[in-house]
Amino acid sequence: MEKAVTENRNLEVVRAAFREYYFRQSKMIEIPEGIEKREFGYMPFGQGMVRHISFKGPGEVLAALVREVPSDVYCSNAYYRFPNLPMQEKQWLGADLIFDIDGKDLDLPCVPSHSYPVCSNCGHVSAPSESSDYTCPSCAGKKAEWVSIPCAKCIDGSKKEAKKLIDFLTEDLGIQRSAIRLYFSGNNGFHFHIDDESYRMLDSQARSDLVGYLSGIGLMAESIGVRKSPGGDLAYVKFPKSGLAYGWRKKIADRLKIDNTSTIRLTHLVQQKGGFSAFQSEIDAIARQAGVRIDPQVTTDVHRIFRMPGTLNSKSGLVKKRCELDSIDSFEPFSEACLLGDSRVQVQMKTHVRFKLKGESFNISKESAELPAFAAVYLLCKGLAQVA
Amino acid sequence: MGPKDWEDDPLQNADYAKYPFLNDVSEFIRRSHFDFEEFDRPEMKDIVDEAAKRIEIEVDGKVYPDLDRFQKEVWTFLASLMMVKSLGIESIIRKYALFEAMRAENFLADDLKKIKDQNKIHLLLLKVFEELFKVKIKADHDDMRFYKVHVTDYLKRSSHFHEQEWKLINRMVNDGYVFLDAEETVRLFRNELSALIYDRVKAMSIASLPTSIKVKVEELRNSLAPRYEYRTYAVTEYPPCVKHALEVMGRGENLPHSARVMLATYMLAIGKQTDEVVELFKNAPDFNEKITRYQVEHLAGTKGSRVKYSVPSCEKLRNENLCFATEDCAGIINPVQFGRWKRQ
Numbered sequence: 138m139e140k141a142v143t144e145n146r147n148l149e150v151v152r153a154a155f156r157e158y159y160f161r162q163s164k165m166i167e168i169p170e171g172i173e174k175r176e177f178g179y180m181p182f183g184q185g186m187v188r189h190i191s192f193k194g195p196g197e198v199l200a201a202l203v204r205e206v207p208s209d210v211y212c213s214n215a216y217y218r219f220p221n222l223p224m225q226e227k228q229w230l231g232a233d234l235i236f237d238i239d240g241k242d243l244d245l246p247c248v249p250s251h252s253y254p255v256c257s258n259c260g261h262v263s264a265p266s267e268s269s270d271y272t273c274p275s276c277a278g279k280k281a282e283w284v285s286i287p288c289a290k291c292i293d294g295s296k297k298e299a300k301k302l303i304d305f306l307t308e309d310l311g312i313q314r315s316a317i318r319l320y321f322s323g324n325n326g327f328h329f330h331i332d333d334e335s336y337r338m339l340d341s342q343a344r345s346d347l348v349g350y351l352s353g354i355g356l357m358a359e360s361i362g363v364r365k366s367p368g369g370d371l372a373y374v375k376f377p378k379s380g381l382a383y384g385w386r387k388k389i390a391d392r393l394k395i396d397n398t399s400t401i402r403l404t405h406l407v408q409q410k411g412g413f414s415a416f417q418s419e420i421d422a423i424a425r426q427a428g429v430r431i432d433p434q435v436t437t438d439v440h441r442i443f444r445m446p447g448t449l450n451s452k453s454g455l456v457k458k459r460c461e462l463d464s465i466d467s468f469e470p471f472s473e474a475c476l477l478g479d480s481r482v483q484v485q486m487k488t489h490v491r492f493k494l495k496g497e498s499f500n501i502s503k504e505s506a507e508l509p510a511f512a513a514v515y516l517l518c519k520g521l522a523q524v525a
Numbered sequence: 526m527g528p529k530d531w532e533d534d535p536l537q538n539a540d541y542a543k544y545p546f547l548n549d550v551s552e553f554i555r556r557s558h559f560d561f562e563e564f565d566r567p568e569m570k571d572i573v574d575e576a577a578k579r580i581e582i583e584v585d586g587k588v589y590p591d592l593d594r595f596q597k598e599v600w601t602f603l604a605s606l607m608m609v610k611s612l613g614i615e616s617i618i619r620k621y622a623l624f625e626a627m628r629a630e631n632f633l634a635d636d637l638k639k640i641k642d643q644n645k646i647h648l649l650l651l652k653v654f655e656e657l658f659k660v661k662i663k664a665d666h667d668d669m670r671f672y673k674v675h676v677t678d679y680l681k682r683s684s685h686f687h688e689q690e691w692k693l694i695n696r697m698v699n700d701g702y703v704f705l706d707a708e709e710t711v712r713l714f715r716n717e718l719s720a721l722i723y724d725r726v727k728a729m730s731i732a733s734l735p736t737s738i739k740v741k742v743e744e745l746r747n748s749l750a751p752r753y754e755y756r757t758y759a760v761t762e763y764p765p766c767v768k769h770a771l772e773v774m775g776r777g778e779n780l781p782h783s784a785r786v787m788l789a790t791y792m793l794a795i796g797k798q799t800d801e802v803v804e805l806f807k808n809a810p811d812f813n814e815k816i817t818r819y820q821v822e823h824l825a826g827t828k829g830s831r832v833k834y835s836v837p838s839c840e841k842l843r844n845e846n847l848c849f850a851t852e853d854c855a856g857i858i859n860p861v862q863f864g865r866w867k868r869q
Contacts, residue, residue, distance in 0.1 A: 308699075308700070309698045309699065309700075309701075310676055310698070310701055311676070311699075311700040311701020311702065312701070335675065335677040336677055338677075338681070339677060339680055339681065340681075340684070342684040342685065343677075343680035343681055343684040345684070346680055346683065346684045346692055346693050347676075347680060347693060349692055349693065349694055350692075350693040350694045350698070353694070354694070355689060355692050355694050355695070356694045356695065357689055357690065357695050359690070359695070360690075360694075360695040360696075377697070378670065378706070379668075379671060379697040379704050379706070380697070382697075382699075383697055383698065383699035384696070384697055384698035384699055385694055385695075385698070386697060424694075
């Protein structure tokens with residue numbers, strides 16, 4: 138009972154901060170193109186998803202945000218004739234190409250040092266630990282959810298992937314830089330929206346092939362000229378007649394330091410590896426390394442509702458904020474996407490935490506603290522504090 | 526007379542003879558006011574015979590290789606369309622369309638390789654790909670052996686091919702284009718060309734069939750129809766992935782959604798009725814007849830989107846850890862093919 142009351146008070150504080158944002162900062166909300174053909178969805182605080190909603194114009198969207206104050210807001214990448222009907226009756230008209238780079242999928246070495254185990258049974262929060270074994274010190278429960286406070290290295294990792302993706306999109310796929318809209322996801326990663334009509338009609342299977350290309354999955358040794366000899370695991374080199382000048386072939390050729398003027402070096406490399414299969418495994422590993430870590434589900438789903446630009450992310454209280462491609466290196470999501478107010482909120486800490494928001498460093502080791510709303514909401518959203 | 530009879534046109538009748546499905550050829554037929562009854566004239570006998578021979582060869586699974594002069598090709602093509610239409614056997618229409626497409630594919634790959642005149646190449650690309658399929662294909666000016674297809678035009682087609690070499694990652698890609706040689710370029714469009722010819726057959730309306738054609742159609746029906754009598758295979762053995770799913774179900778254990786979709790689509794594909802398929806799920810711990818029935822009907826295409834779902838490919842099942850391949854699976858790419866070789 139007491140737990141539920143605290144939960145409600147936490148939600149109320151977060152919701153009040155969100156309300157203020159949607160009321161005062163509505164200019165931050167990016168209304169998508171073709172609004173009347175999009176499906177919208179949202180999560181009311183503490184409840185399940187409401188979707189299959191449509192709006193006629195920007196005014197309706199903004200009014201709904203102020204009225205409902207949702208925890209999360211989504212909009213379809215797809216265009217439909219009837220966006221508010223059930224899925225089978227919507228009549229799909231195409232979908233923007235989208236990508237999701239999530240810091241948690243990058244297996245960065247820094248993650249354990251800022252991931253807090255939250256006991257699934259009693260909600261007790263422990264300090265970060267390198268060990269993957271978990272026992273709750275309060276109730277001895279064995280299951281925990283790990284809450285991460287992304288650090289600068291996490292963001293740099295995501296930026297590196299984002300830059301790789303931009304190179305793939307502009308150089309290989311010929312997409313104009315002006316057609317690429319890049320956003321900080323509002324928590325720990327980046328979202329891409331591509332405004333290029335030629336990609337709109339691709340079905341899920343075609344997008345899946347594109348994901349394979351960008352992720353470096355399925356590259357055959359043959360495509361750089363290493364062919365399997367009939368019988369056995371031997372290989373011979375015969376360069377493809379279209380050469381190695383572009384795309385994946387160039388990426389691999391550069392890494393192996395080969396070109397198609399001589400087969401000697403490549404033949405030697407294959408022998409060194411120990412035959413065709415071993416060389417193929419080497420190619421697989423290089424390609425995975427050179428590819429981009431994107432979430433395949435997001436890109437191949439042509440009926441997805443995706444976080445709407447300019448709205449708040451309830452995992453952090455940060456905004457899904459636009460980042461110009463040219464200023465990606467200097468983009469600081471923990472300042473630029475932190476747009477909640479700074480009225481004071483008294484919170485009770487569940488653990489000792491360190492983080493940086495709006496240029497201000499917080500190092501809280503006390504049991505309770507009075508924090509500006511943006512920082513308090515951040516900790517409440519992460520489940521690392523509760524309203525005092 | 527051909528569709529284009531001015532001297533300076535890069536494409537001549539000899540070129541059009543290879544591609545009787547082009548819009549310009551249809552226009553030529555329309556303008557010639559050809560009456561179907563003319564097929565009964567004695568000088569048309571060769572053409573009618575040729576058309577029947579062409580169908581027989583194609584139904585046998587071979588490409589008809591001979592190429593005659595323009596007028597003869599056009600009337601032979603027209604006569605063959607009429608015959609296939611009148612036969613009205615779905616499998617024959619599909620086979621005919623596929624092998625007509627492959628015939629044109631051979632000519633086109635050859636033309637794209639051998640023609641050196643840039644204007645002529647340009648016009649051919651325009652007439653075939655742009656006019657028929659609304660796809661712009663460019664010649665690669667740096668290397669005459671290659672053609673440039675936009676990545677999205679490529680993906681829309683290649684993603685339905687199973688071979689690994691058609692995956693985008695195994696292609697030369699630069700600045701939004703995929704570089705393909707002549708054979709690959711035309712191969713990419715085989716299904717569409719075949720569909721175009723299929724549609725031509727379907728769209729044809731023949732008020733009354735000329736006697737000469739009618740006679741040939743009956744001859745063809747006698748020789749070809751027995752092959753297409755409905756054959757039912759009793760599936761005596763399920764593929765290992767389906768067996769595994771049935772065993773899990775049989776034990777009353779929970780089966781992941783993707784495995785249920787595989788099981789249901791497989792059973793529907795081999796001809797089981799909705800009731801029988803629903804019955805299979807009775808043991809599931811969360812069985813709800815109403816929901817299961819709705820879902821099976823959905824997969825069967827009798828509810829919802831009205832699209833019949835196909836059985837997931839072996840590749841997809843492997844990715845979902847639902848594949849339990851045995852030696853007997855060699856050479857198949859979809860569970861429905863399991864055992865077909867053995868039966869033959």
